[in-house]
Amino acid sequence: MGIHPKLQSILRKIRDENLRKKVMELLENPVFEADGKTYSGLPLDSSPAGLSHHHSYPGGFIEHVVSSTNIALALCNSVEKIYGGKVNRDIVIAGILLHDLFKPLTYTEKEDGRYDTTKLADYMDHLSLAVSELVRRNFPLELIHVVSAHHGNHGPIKPRTVEALICHLADMADSRLNGEVLNVAAYLVRKVTGEEIPSLTAKEAFEILRSKTLEGLEGVAKTVEKIKRRRTRKA
Structure with missing residues (x-):
């Protein structure tokens, strides 16, 4: 299955060709390998982005990424046009595309249509999966920080760059709005x-x-x- 058209549209906004290619390759095949096994999850097109608090329905993942991107780019405009700051938009866009990419690997759909966690989720959460895979694929450290810090005070590290702060706030705002x-x-x-x-x-x-x-x-x-x-x- 190819990349969802809405994700493709966001992906094209990344100007750096090398970064865009790396993000595209991961979006095309978001799997995790450990102990000789390959773990894949629900299709991105139909996966939720949460089990209960927000976007907990089929297609919620795509909606969350698209909406968070809109919010993040609006925040970029505020930083640049109102506060006179500088933002690496490529890192912001890539961060939004990848921040929840491994959530579908931790979800499974039950016979009654409800969602539950997978066996993989008993060992690693989606954030740990994402960071480990980004490191393995040699993504820029600045982008790895954006993903690892997107939970803000509730994550392993707080945002320490403008790009990480923007992605955290965009993710939080959309999750809160939806929930x-x-x-x-x-x-x-x-x-x-x-x-x-x-x-x-x-x-x-x-x-x-x-x-x-x-x-x-x-x-x-x-x-x-x-x-x-x-x-x-x-x-």
Whole structure:
């Protein structure tokens, strides 16, 4: 399977040809080798980017990378145009593309459509997997730092470059935005129907919030029914 078109579009923004090639090769084949075994995970196109807190639905990984890239580039503009700073955008873009790349290796889909962790995840988390693979493939140290620091205070090292700080803030902002809208929408659905919509997506969640703004709880009820009918047609 080739690289998702949306990831290809982001990849083309990397101006340094050598870095772009290295990132492309990893995106094309995000696997991890240990003890003579090769570990591969869920396809990037359909993988979530989280199990519960954010982007915890099919396609969540791609959405998270695309949205985080938009936020990161906006932060680059602020640093450069407002604060007069300098940013290596190639490192920022590569960092966003790679920061969660090994999450799909730690996820597996169960028969009921829910997600769980893999055996590999019992030994290494996605951040450790990513950093070890970037080191093995001789990626620039500056980029390795961006990936290793993207969890901020909750990771093994805090961001110590402008590029790492931008990637951390972009990742955190998008994760928080996604998680919060899913929580609010899920609350509204429970309040109106007493039920939950399994694997609620952010697009559906924003649709529900918009209906609440326009028509109140009655609008939420209508939107929930519309979402159910739409899912039934796709099944």
